[in-house]
Amino acid sequence: MAVLDAPPPERSRGGFARIARTTGEVLITVGLVVLLFVVYELYVTDLFSARKQASATAALDDNWAQGRTLHGDLIDGEAFAKMYVPSFGADYRFTIQEGTDAGALEVGPGHYKGTALPGEPGNFSVAGHRVGKGAPFNDLDLLSSCDAIVVETQRDFFVYRVLPHPDELATWNDTKAARPQCAGVGTLRTDAPDGGPYGETYGREIVTPDGVGVIAPVPHRDPAALPVSQQVALLTLTTCHPRFSDRQRLIVHAVLTNQYPKTPGATYEQLLQAIGGV
Amino acid sequence: MYGWIWRRLPGPAGVKAATALVLVLGVIALLLFVVFPWVEPMLPFNRVSVD
Numbered sequence: 001m002a003v004l005d006a007p008p009p010e011r012s013r014g015g016f017a018r019i020a021r022t023t024g025e026v027l028i029t030v031g032l033v034v035l036l037f038v039v040y041e042l043y044v045t046d047l048f049s050a051r052k053q054a055s056a057t058a059a060l061d062d063n064w065a066q067g068r069t070l071h072g073d074l075i076d077g078e079a080f081a082k083m084y085v086p087s088f089g090a091d092y093r094f095t096i097q098e099g100t101d102a103g104a105l106e107v108g109p110g111h112y113k114g115t116a117l118p119g120e121p122g123n124f125s126v127a128g129h130r131v132g133k134g135a136p137f138n139d140l141d142l143l144s145s146c147d148a149i150v151v152e153t154q155r156d157f158f159v160y161r162v163l164p165h166p167d168e169l170a171t172w173n174d175t176k177a178a179r180p181q182c183a184g185v186g187t188l189r190t191d192a193p194d195g196g197p198y199g200e201t202y203g204r205e206i207v208t209p210d211g212v213g214v215i216a217p218v219p220h221r222d223p224a225a226l227p228v229s230q231q232v233a234l235l236t237l238t239t240c241h242p243r244f245s246d247r248q249r250l251i252v253h254a255v256l257t258n259q260y261p262k263t264p265g266a267t268y269e270q271l272l273q274a275i276g277g278v
Numbered sequence: 279m280y281g282w283i284w285r286r287l288p289g290p291a292g293v294k295a296a297t298a299l300v301l302v303l304g305v306i307a308l309l310l311f312v313v314f315p316w317v318e319p320m321l322p323f324n325r326v327s328v329d
Contacts, residue, residue: 022279029279036309040309040314041314041318041323044314100326105326105327127327127328129324131323132324133324209328209329210328210329212328214328215328238328240324246322249328
């Protein structure tokens, strides 16, 4: 009984010790909560997004199988295309939503509203997360020039290939241009002093977050300068840069090189064989 | 703080430990499913678009 009646040891200490102890406990707790937030950002959001991506893909497959046309009138947040990057592995595939708000990007890559549709002249622009939420664009910095980016719509496969990087431009025609996978990938430059309308278009660039020029129909140029009929069909991918930061944006530009109309039952695996898997 | 909570949990030590575990899991679930999704859009980590 005597033991039970004794006051707990803390009570016998001074008020300062108790305050110090409580403060320490609160600080440790805050530290653990921040750590848990990191785990949430890097892993738990992947789980949430994977479920949303799977259901968006299932809904899109269903729409395509039923022959429902979504084209011409894309619905906010609705999936309308799929993208593949063969050099990221044959299983790399994401369903693209309309819109680049947080909700759409949580599901997967999102299409900038008002930019061109897949295969159209202009600039089919897509944003995607680089960290967490499925991180579709985690490895965007690893894309080399001529790497394929495949976009599948209800009727077609469109094969885009990454444009020359800035340091490759000068020697492009003597070096990489001859490689088979680079067929159709040019510098887009003319003899004009500024390189022509596409003089500021590179396979990879890093811009500030307000750099909307990268998703313009002709990157960094006045859209009125070149009529739509003369515009090249570009694909632009945007994500945050550097990783874990939103200080800048990493941009990848690619150009349409091939279009494969889908025959009934056509699969991405068949297309991969047709384009040689790279 | 934790000592204060522990002393207020009812029952013998085993029951206290089980209750404490449930409490911790509850707090983690609250953070993961409610607090973090709410806080996240206000933090500058994941802006990936140009505008």
